[in-house]
Amino acid sequence: MKKNLIKNISNTFNFFNEQDFFNKFITSDILSFLKKIKNETFDLIITSPPYNKNEKNNGILVKKIIYDNYKDKINEKEYQEWQINVLNEIYRTSKFGSSFFYNHRIRYELGKIIHPFEWLKKTKWRIRQEIIWNRNIAGNIRGWRFWPIEERIYWLYKPFHEKDKGQELKPRHALLTSIWNIRPESRNKGHPSPFPIEIPLRIIFSLFDDQKNKLIFDPFGGSGTTAIATKLLGHNYCSIDISDNYTLLSQKRFNQLNSFKNKFDQEVKFHVVKKTYQERKKEKK
Numbered sequence: 609m610k611k612n613l614i615k616n617i618s619n620t621f622n623f624f625n626e627q628d629f630f631n632k633f634i635t636s637d638i639l640s641f642l643k644k645i646k647n648e649t650f651d652l653i654i655t656s657p658p659y660n661k662n663e664k665n666n667g668i669l670v671k672k673i674i675y676d677n678y679k680d681k682i683n684e685k686e687y688q689e690w691q692i693n694v695l696n697e698i699y700r701t702s703k704f705g706s707s708f709f710y711n712h713r714i715r716y717e718l719g720k721i722i723h724p725f726e727w728l729k730k731t732k733w734r735i736r737q738e739i740i741w742n743r744n745i746a747g748n749i750r751g752w753r754f755w756p757i758e759e760r761i762y763w764l765y766k767p768f769h770e771k772d773k774g775q776e777l778k779p780r781h782a783l784l785t786s787i788w789n790i791r792p793e794s795r796n797k798g799h800p801s802p803f804p805i806e807i808p809l810r811i812i813f814s815l816f817d818d819q820k821n822k823l824i825f826d827p828f829g830g831s832g833t834t835a836i837a838t839k840l841l842g843h844n845y846c847s848i849d850i851s852d853n854y855t856l857l858s859q860k861r862f863n864q865l866n867s868f869k870n871k872f873d874q875e876v877k878f879h880v881v882k883k884t885y886q887e888r889k890k891e892k893k
Contacts (some may be wrong), residue, residue, distance in 0.1 A: 630823070630844045633835065633862070635855045638827045641848050642697040650702045650846075651822035652815060654808045654834045656711035657694075660687040684717070688727040695731040698827060699766060705774070708733060708764040709811050711741070711803060714756065724760060733764035736774060740787045741807070761788070761807070779884040781814035793833070802830055805868055808837035809875045816843070832858025839865060840872050 660682060661673055712724040728735060739761040747755050765774050793802040816822055820842040826834035829847030831854060838845040849855055
């Protein structure tokens with residue numbers, strides 16, 4: 609077994625310090641893993657959990673999502689309770705002042721909307737911002753509503769105290785808007801629902817800028833995209849998934865790290881500001 613692959617953690621590991629899971633791809637049920645982690649461990653969390661889409665097609669243009677070793681088809685109440693429990697355990701294991709970027713989507717059942725706010729507002733996290741991920745996909749040819757092409761990325765925050773608003777972004781990052789026009793991942797064939805590497809690259813670079821060696825956690829690691837972005841930016845990762853196959857896929861993609869560097873170079877070009885807010889303010893005086 610390669611040194612940064614760990615399987616069946618619930619049966620074989622008891623963690624005592626961060627170094628035990630630094631830069632590892634780990635196969636585990638997420639709650640089993642989190643219960644072994646001490647308080648205030650992670651600096652940043654980025655993830656996209658299964659959406660509970662009931663393993664059905666959404667139309668002729670959308671493929672059915674089938675995960676390895678997980679049935680994305682459970683009672684909605686149980687699903688939301690599970691997500692609340694996971695998010696609250698992540699809150700406990702995250703440092704004060706840390707952020708959690710949680711990618712999800714609005715769903716529809718029997719004509720009724722199911723919005724992520726339904727369970728996010730029941731967690732301990734403070735919702736700092738809702739970001740619209742415009743996926744720029746082709747329009748539908750029929751449907752009960754206007755064709756939904758967006759997903760949501762919720763910026764969650766663990767405050768030091770009630771009045772803590774969090775650290776301000778540097779001007780070159782704050783320049784970006786709350787609508788992210790990013791095409792879905794198309795080259796990754798080993799996972800049914802990967803998100804594009806531009807998303808974690810943008811998040812990590814915007815929050816930490818030139819800082820290094822933060823610990824970034826993905827509790828639903830999938831094909832390892834967050835870990836790859838983390839390493840490209842000089843930080844430490846921890847990636848969890850319940851599937852052995854996805855753990856191995858993550859390692860395979862991680863071994864091709866250099867092939868993703870052009871994506872980072874392209875992302876950096878968006879983070880440029882000619883005049884800061886303070887500079888413009890001085891000019892008006």
